[in-house]
Amino acid sequence: xxxxxxxxxxxxxxxxxxxxxxxxxxxxxxxxxxxxxxxxxxxxxxxxxxxxxxxxxxxxxxxxxxxxxxxxxxxxxxxxxxxxxxxxxxxxxxxxxxxxxxxxxxxxxxxxxxxxxxxxxxxxxxxxxxxxxxxxxxxxxxxxxxxxxxxxxxxxxxxxxxxxxxxxxxxxxxxxxxxxxxxxxxxxxxxxxxxxxxxxxxxxxxxxxxxxxxxxxxxxxxxxxxxxxxxxxxxxxxxxxxxxxxxxxxxxxxxxxxxxxxxxxxxxxxxxxxxxxxxxxxxxxxxxxxxxxxxxxxxxxxxxxxxxxxxxxxxxxxxxxxxxxxxxxxxxxxxxxxxxxxxxxxxxxxxxxxxxxx
Amino acid sequence: xxxxxxxxxxxxxxxxxxxxxxxxxxxxxxxxxxxxxxxxxxxxxxxxxxxxxxxxxxxxxxxxxxxxxxxxxxxxxxxxxxxxxxxxxxxxxxxxxxxxxxxxxxxxxxxxxxxxxxxxxxxxxxxxxxxxxxxxxxxxxxxxxxxxxxxxxxxxxxxxxxxxxxxxxxxxxxxxxxxxxxxxxxxxxxxxxxxxxxxxxxxxxxxxxxxxxxxxxxxxxxxxxxxxxxxxxxxxxxxxxxxxxxxxxxxxxxxxxxxxxxxxxxxxxx
Numbered sequence: 001x002x003x004x005x006x007x008x009x010x011x012x013x014x015x016x017x018x019x020x021x022x023x024x025x026x027x028x029x030x031x032x033x034x035x036x037x038x039x040x041x042x043x044x045x046x047x048x049x050x051x052x053x054x055x056x057x058x059x060x061x062x063x064x065x066x067x068x069x070x071x072x073x074x075x076x077x078x079x080x081x082x083x084x085x086x087x088x089x090x091x092x093x094x095x096x097x098x099x100x101x102x103x104x105x106x107x108x109x110x111x112x113x114x115x116x117x118x119x120x121x122x123x124x125x126x127x128x129x130x131x132x133x134x135x136x137x138x139x140x141x142x143x144x145x146x147x148x149x150x151x152x153x154x155x156x157x158x159x160x161x162x163x164x165x166x167x168x169x170x171x172x173x174x175x176x177x178x179x180x181x182x183x184x185x186x187x188x189x190x191x192x193x194x195x196x197x198x199x200x201x202x203x204x205x206x207x208x209x210x211x212x213x214x215x216x217x218x219x220x221x222x223x224x225x226x227x228x229x230x231x232x233x234x235x236x237x238x239x240x241x242x243x244x245x246x247x248x249x250x251x252x253x254x255x256x257x258x259x260x261x262x263x264x265x266x267x268x269x270x271x272x273x274x275x276x277x278x279x280x281x282x283x284x285x286x287x288x289x290x291x292x293x294x295x296x297x298x299x300x301x302x303x304x305x306x307x308x309x310x311x312x313x314x315x316x317x318x319x320x321x322x323x324x325x326x327x328x329x330x331x332x333x334x335x336x337x338x339x340x341x342x343x344x345x346x347x348x349x350x351x352x353x354x355x356x357x358x
Numbered sequence: 359x360x361x362x363x364x365x366x367x368x369x370x371x372x373x374x375x376x377x378x379x380x381x382x383x384x385x386x387x388x389x390x391x392x393x394x395x396x397x398x399x400x401x402x403x404x405x406x407x408x409x410x411x412x413x414x415x416x417x418x419x420x421x422x423x424x425x426x427x428x429x430x431x432x433x434x435x436x437x438x439x440x441x442x443x444x445x446x447x448x449x450x451x452x453x454x455x456x457x458x459x460x461x462x463x464x465x466x467x468x469x470x471x472x473x474x475x476x477x478x479x480x481x482x483x484x485x486x487x488x489x490x491x492x493x494x495x496x497x498x499x500x501x502x503x504x505x506x507x508x509x510x511x512x513x514x515x516x517x518x519x520x521x522x523x524x525x526x527x528x529x530x531x532x533x534x535x536x537x538x539x540x541x542x543x544x545x546x547x548x549x550x551x552x553x554x555x556x557x558x559x560x561x562x563x564x565x566x567x568x569x570x571x572x573x574x575x576x577x578x579x580x581x582x583x584x585x586x587x588x589x590x591x592x593x594x595x596x597x598x599x600x601x602x603x604x605x606x607x608x609x610x611x612x613x614x615x616x617x618x619x620x621x622x623x624x625x626x627x628x
Contacts, residue, residue: 013502014495202490206498207473207480210466214474217463224423224461225541226449226478235484283465 019201036190041183049182050255056296057189058251063276063288064200065243070274071282072204073236074216075125079118079137080244081269082144085261086114087248089154092163095176095253096156103168103175107192107249114245115238117144122237126230141267148261164258176253185254192250196243201285203239212236213283279332281341290340298325362400366593373401375437376577377422377545382431384417391417392428393601399545404571405579406588409598410621415581416458418598419547422579423455424448436544450478454538455547458581460530464523468533471522472508475540476501505540511573512536512566528559532566539570546570548580552587560584564591589613597621 010016020026044053062084069075077083090110095103121140125133148154155163167177174180175188203209211232214222223229252259259265272295280291299321306317336343362374377399384392392414399405407415420426422433424445433440435451443451454475463471480501482493509515512532517525522533531551538546551567552560564587570576582588588595589609597605597612599621605612612618 013499017498017502199488202494203484203487206487206490206494207477207482207501208484208487210470210474211477213466213470214463214477217465218461220425221457221461221463222474223445224425224449224455224457225474225537226446227474228444228446239484 017205019205033194036194037187041187044182044186046182049186051300052297053186054189054255056292057186057193058247058255059273059276059292059296060193060289061196061250062244062247062273063280063292064196064285065240065247066273067277067280067282067284067288068200068204068212068243069236069240071277071284071287072209072216073212073233073240075122075233075236076130076134077137077240078134078267078270078274079121079140079144080273081265081267082141083114083118083121083241083244084248084251084269085144085148085265086117086241087111087245088252088259088265089148089163089261090114090245091249091253092165093154093156095166095168099166099168102170103253104170104188107246107253110249111242111245114248115241118241118244119234119238122234122241125233125237138267141270145261145266160260162258162260163252165253165256168253176257178257180254188254189250192246196246197285197289200239200243204285208235216283275329277339279329279339281339281344284339284341286344287339287341290344294340298328362398362403366403370402370572372403372593375399376401376435377579378434379418379422380432380434382418382421382428382433384414384421384426384428390601392421392598394430395598395601395603396431397596397603397606399577399579400593401577402571402575403577403593404567404591405577406592406595407579407581407598408583408585408588408595409604412600413598414601415598416549419455419549419579419581422448422545422547423453449541452541452544453547454541454543454545456531456534456538456549456551458549458553460527460534462522462530462534462537465521467519467521468514468525468536469505469509469518471533472505472536472540473501475508475537476505478541479504504542508536508539511569512539528555528562531555531559531563535563535566535570539574539576542574543576546576546578548578548582550581550583552582552584560587567591 010021015021020029040053062080066077066080069077087110090113091106094101094106094109098106121137124136128136149161155161165176167174167179169175170188173184175184204212211222211227214225214227215229215232219229222232248265252264256264276291276295277288278291279294280289281287302321302324303317306312306320307314362372364372366372375398379398380396382392382395383390395418407418409415417426421428424443424447427442463474466474480497482497486492486494509518512535514529514532514536517529522530525533535548535551548567552563555563567578567580568591571578580592592609594607595605595609595612596603597615597618604621605615605618607615
């Protein structure tokens with residue numbers, strides 16, 4: 001009833017192919033943006049920023065990146081954690097080598113470097129598919145983590161083997177280092193997320209997105225209508241790498257502050273981001289956000305319920321949390337294999353007719 | 359008549375040779391799928407390839423569209439010998455096709471599927487697309503206009519935004535034709551466009567094929583098992599059997615060819 005498209009007519013093709021063709025959707029999007037930019041920064045505190053918003057935003061970027069590769073182009077990757085590490089270490093090297101240049105440029109450059117590395121590791125995709133490709137990217141995961149541990153140059157030969165972000169500011173506001181305010185962390189991540197999401201959406205709704213999806217759905221037919229499979233797959237790896245690199249750079253510099261590669265960017269990160277896009281919905285930008293929110297919020301929520309609400313011991317709660325979230329993920333995949341984005345689409349279809357479905 | 363450049367009975371102008379296959383031989387290991395076949399396709403005509411199952415018709419289509427590379431023989435297209443090409447390069451040359459088993463992109467809407475047919479016409483860069491300004495935006499609108507014409511032509515306006523997975527078989531075939539047409543091909547290859555259709559759907563499809571040929575002047579090469587349809591639609595027919603060409607000519611000539619009759623009806627070996 002309140003969600004409907006009647007009376008909403010597109011009279012030009014740009015109007016019809018915009019991101020939110022339905023007026024209601026469009027307004028809701030503006031409202032969300034306004035709240036995110038104008039309300040939350042004023043009420044956010046350290047706990048909410050560090051436990052919820054900043055990891056959610058950064059994982060959303062990584063999920064968008066992986067979703068472009070896996071959800072849109074159909075190439076499975078288990079190397080996301082290591083690719084985030086490439087972004088993080090590039091950012092660290094750039095920050096320490098060129099301290100006078102803005103961190104924003106460093107983050108974007110880290111995305112570029114990661115894009116190049118990921119494209120390189122995407123080369124096997126030209127010959128192998130599916131599980132075999134997944135295993136090939138798994139090799140990237142272990143190789144890169146080993147490399148960052150082994151070669152001292154990457155962590156500037158620091159005694160602990162860790163990298164730690166020096167203090168940097170944007171327009172005079174400190175965004176990295178221990179003295180960062182919660183709202184500054186939140187806001188810089190939000191700006192990057194918004195831009196990344198818009199870019200990803202533009203790429204996926206245009207001819208590049210169609211190339212990727214054609215390869216995903218049926219590579220033989222895609223080739224016959226003129227899609228160069230090599231070009232399409234490698235651009236998917238490249239764009240995906242760009243986003244994942246940005247996510248890695250922000251994860252290290254803004255969120256963690258200090259990182260050790262095996263611990264922060266191990267195989268579990270790869271799986272975490274993969275779960276996000278599977279639960280959120282493959283081939284959907286909204287799904288990337290939904291999946292990131294689900295995977296970040298669920299543990300926080302469960303911890304609050306078990307420890308805060310029921311007063312159970314922390315260790316018991318921590319173990320229960322694994323059981324419950326694992327169970328929920330399995331339940332979810334059985335009930336709705338296409339993820340939260342599909343649930344959202346179904347809800348919208350129901351709402352179009354509600355409350356008079358006949 | 360083999361040189362082309364004549365008018366058909368219904369007044370369509372047939373041009374010179376568009377594509378010529380010269381002595382094509384294709385082997386899979388020891389199996390000879392096509393042996394030493396030559397035929398040509400004139401500009402603007404509807405050319406049928408028929409033959410019993412396993413005759414090598416689909417293999418021939420796959421040779422034309424670049425999936426298979428023949429061991430012997432030459433493919434000439436628009437007066438030039440075609441080097442060994444990948445299928446996507448063949449598509450850029452202006453050859454589009456449909457498949458025997460529907461090969462649509464199931465995760466995409468009808469509109470997006472047909473838009474993929476335009477990909478050979480879209481070449482804006484990654485950056486322009488990322489910011490959705492300039493060439494990318496312009497290109498999207500221009501190609502959408504071209505696609506909408508095809509959608510109108512094939513009468514699939516109502517299902518524009520439907521995911522193709524939800525469509526019935528007959529409509530899927532039509533969407534696949536739309537996708538091939540969207541490329542504005544010089545040569546359109548149809549691999550059994552009417553397989554598994556009922557009479558009504560066959561009539562619709564036949565009408566669309568004739569209209570495409572008539573209105574866009576597209577040259578069409580088709581494989582079909584329904585003899586009634588083949589004889590009614592096509593200007594010239596190639597008949598294949600066991601990888602060899604056993605007949606070539608107008609439907610009437612082919613119909614009275616003793617070898618063709620033998621291949622289809624069987625002949626006693628005594």
